[in-house]
Amino acid sequence: MTEASGPAVANGGSTAQAPMAPVMHRVVRRHQDLEDTVSLWLEPVDQPLPRPMAGQFMMLWAFGIGEAPISLAGNEDGLLVHTIRSVGAVTEALCSAAEGSEIGVRGPFGTGWGLAEAEGQPVVIVAGGLGLAPVRPIVTEILSSRGRFEEVTLLVGARSPETLLYEDELAQWRRQGSIDVGVTVDSATPSWRGHVGVVTSLIEHTPAATGTRAFVCGPEVMMRFTARALIDRGLDPDAIAVSLERNMHCAIGHCGHCQLGPAFVCKDGPVLAWSRVEPLLKVRER
Ligand SMILES: Cc1cc2nc3c(=O)[nH]c(=O)nc-3n(C[C@H](O)[C@H](O)[C@H](O)COP(=O)(O)OP(=O)(O)OC[C@H]3O[C@@H](n4cnc5c(N)ncnc54)[C@H](O)[C@@H]3O)c2cc1C
Ligand code: FES
Incomplete structure (x- = not known):
């Protein structure tokens, strides 16, 4: 990943005066x-x-x-x-x-999603479970300036209807109609009328155009399968941003708690391009 093609990098915590003081x-x-x-x-x-x-x-x-x-x-x-x-x-x-x-x-x-790099391009956002929380600001920012992006698709997966986050907001985004919203659950209840299956099953139906940027957040196994499915649809691994979670202590790159190979997730991440993350996930966590 080059800096230019990867997610936006913040200043590693812009609270330079007292980063450890709450x-x-x-x-x-x-x-x-x-x-x-x-x-x-x-x-x-x-x-x-x-x-x-x-x-x-x-x-x-x-x-x-x-x-x-x-x-x-x-x-x-x-x-x-x-x-x-x-x-x-x-x-x-x-x-x-x-x-x-x-x-x-x-x-x-940490790093931001780098949404500005997706301007003028199609966007796919894929969230699993609580992973919808970190991508929510992407959706609200896109909705506030919809014209800056091409086709936008949000795909959300949850274990069951009871664990679906922001259900009202998802319904509102869908009604609004300016982005495509797909929701699926791994296992349904009798009252569930929507799609059943893992979130990657929705990717098969997603239009993949040249230059599409993807933003993915969820459990690590979900992100791995999602990245593979997106690459199979023709996306560039550099254009797929994922958000990693590791145990943290200082959050400013000093303690090493969050180290993943040569990367500190608190400082170099949590958002990283899949092209960089894939080899790191093969390295055992410290
Ligand atoms: C960059 C980043 C962003 C996060 N964003 C959110 C968020 O928006 N909402 C949210 O609810 N949680 C989020 N988390 C996870 C959250 O930080 C952990 O759940 C929390 O630290 C657990 O602390 P605890 O004392 O409650 O539980 P603990 O007793 O410390 O842990 C409970 C269980 O969770 C596991 N765990 C602890 N910390 C982490 C971690 N960082 N990653 C994965 N597993 C962990 C432990 O191994 C244990 O099994 C994020 C983590 C990171 C690194
Ligand atoms: S949390 Fe201390 S180095 Fe990342």
Whole structure:
């Protein structure tokens, strides 16, 4: 991957003054998306942090418990939006944060999706499960300036209808009609009327034109199969951006927790071109 062809690179965390110092934010809105998943809208108590780009992540700090890297799911009127699944101590504390309570935030960190490079081109966005959260800012940005892109397709997969994230918003995007939205579940319930199958089964029906850019986020195995399916449709591996997850601590390239071969996922990623990621995934994680 060349810098020119790969995802946009941020300055590795534009909080140069004090990248390790959390900045207090107030929870101004909390929405229970799924049984184990919550979205929080955060407003700075005092000084705002630099505005994050789509694809970047913030370190969210639950007092007395710890920090977790969480992707940007939206930036609405100066509020950071994060969608968090409760899987352990930190994410459980963040999901339990009440409206009016305060949490610490560091960032923004990492690389962005590089959406500007897709201008004038067809776009395919593929999300699996909670992977819809980090690609949500791509969709909202495209919808706010639809004319900048050619045909846009969003493909979403979930394990079951009950685990489908942002269901109302997906329906709204579909009704709006300016992008194609495909949704599938691995296993259906009796009331499900939509497509059943893994998300890659939707790719077969996607028009693939020269110059198509793809943005993919989900479990690693899903991203691997999706990248292969997109390459089979004729996409260039350099034009497929994926977002990686690794355990993190410092988020600024110092501690080595997130190292994947020669790359630090916190600094060189999390968004990387598939051409660069594929060989790295063959390297055992430290
Ligand atoms: C760049 C990046 C962006 C992320 N964005 C989001 C997001 O938008 N929403 C969200 O809910 N989560 C996101 N995550 C994952 C989130 O950071 C972890 O779930 C969280 O750190 C778990 O902390 P915990 O203390 O709650 O659980 P722990 O007790 O630390 O872990 C619970 C389980 O999750 C696994 N785990 C912990 N951290 C990670 C990780 N980073 N990647 C994969 N597995 C992990 C552990 O091995 C364990 O099995 C992101 C991770 C990264 C690296
Ligand atoms: S989290 Fe410390 S080097 Fe990436």
